Amino acid sequence: MTAADRLAAEFELHRPHLKAVAYRMLGSLTDADDAVQEAWLRLARADADGIDNLGGWLTTVVARVCLDMLRARKGRREEATPDRLPDPVVSSEHAADPEQQALLADSVGLALLVVLDVLTPAERLAFVLHDLFGLPFDQIAPIVDRTPVAAKKLASRARQRIRGAAPTPDGDLVAQRRVVDAFLAAARGGDFDALLALLDPDVVLRTDGGVLTGGLRVISGAAAVAARADTFRRMATAAATHPAVINGVAGLVNTVDDEPFSVMSFTIADGRIAAIDILSDAGRLARLDLDGVTP
Structure with missing residues (x-):
């Protein structure tokens, strides 16, 4: 196996997590695939030997790509197509493949994804990465060009804006x-x-x-x-x-x-x-x- 093949195989191990991050950021399965593909292209151009934590590096890259996509989306909203429902992730009641399981983890329902659209791109990123994926604010801060304290305030503001707007589903x-x-x-x-x-x-x-x-x-x-x-x-x-x-x-x-x-x-x-x-x-x-x- 060549070095390129090993890198591609390692990337595939991270793909379900990366798509889950991108989907929660963007609410679109197609856009999430595009963000993950862009992360692969950037990895292929990078010096992979110099990356100590590939999963963390890829998560940061996907988050930055999604942030840019959200900002572009917000910028053209007035002339874009009307707001729409996020793409649903559909599975049978008895089975789900690993990628679907990653997408569905934490039951991020359509109701919550709709509410996330009211947030600014930076608020959404801070909330998704911290509250849904547990990333510390010192890792989130450089992505949004803020201090860790400011990044924490973004997530807190996001929580306040969506509190009560998306009902918590019964677990059964x-x-x-x-x-x-x-x-x-x-x-x-x-x-x-x-x-x-x-x-x-x-x-x-x-x-x-x-x-x-x-x-x-x-x-x-x-x-x-x-x-x-x-x-x-x-x-x-x-x-x-x-x-x-x-x-x-x-x-x-x-x-x-x-x-x-x-x-x-x-x-x-x-x-x-x-x-x-x-x-x-x-x-x-x-x-x-x-x-x-x-x-």
């Missing part, structure tokens, strides 16, 4: 599934009262059908969400529903004629549905890995 996936099944039953019956009983008073429904449908749409409040009972009934009766785990929480993959129609993620908190996230953008659905979930 079986109990979550019971609530989702009850939602399906109520939806198929168009039962407004049954839907209302399942919803948290402050529930948030986010739907993303893509740019052609106006991008991300948000409805808040149990009565407003339950008022869409007819829409839920039509969707539940027209599509075949497949149980799935979406970013670590109970969800559904809906298909029509064996083609993916939508992915639904349910955040269940204290036994009630606190958030529903629905992605129905056909182009993005086609790029998802749904093996083991749909026929």
Whole structure:
């Protein structure tokens, strides 16, 4: 095995962790892959023999690449496509490959990823690296060109901004599934009262059908969400529903004629549905890995 082959093999060992970092930073699986690929290109150009801690070096590189991507994204937001749901990570309830397991660790659900979009790039980086991956602030500080004390303040500010905005999901996936099944039953019956009983008073429904449908749409409040009972009934009766785990929480993959129609993620908190996230953008659905979930 050549030195280049050994380096490539070592890089592959770090790939799941690097993609997990990039995904939490960017909320896009495609962009996360691009960030990881850029890290590989930089490693290939670097003097690898002079790198004492390859995992730490690669994490820093990926974080810097993601920070640049976030800043570019923020800079063109006014003329960019409308805000959208993050890419969901979908797996069956019974199995997940190692890369999916890394992506799903700590149950970073779609609801939290949506909230992270309100942070500045530096706040998001400090929060993700410290709170989700446990990096000390003296390692985070050089990435954001701050002192460790200032980096700690970035993470603290991020926590304050997202506190309460993303509900913490109940930990029991079986109990979550019971609530989702009850939602399906109520939806198929168009039962407004049954839907209302399942919803948290402050529930948030986010739907993303893509740019052609106006991008991300948000409805808040149990009565407003339950008022869409007819829409839920039509969707539940027209599509075949497949149980799935979406970013670590109970969800559904809906298909029509064996083609993916939508992915639904349910955040269940204290036994009630606190958030529903629905992605129905056909182009993005086609790029998802749904093996083991749909026929």
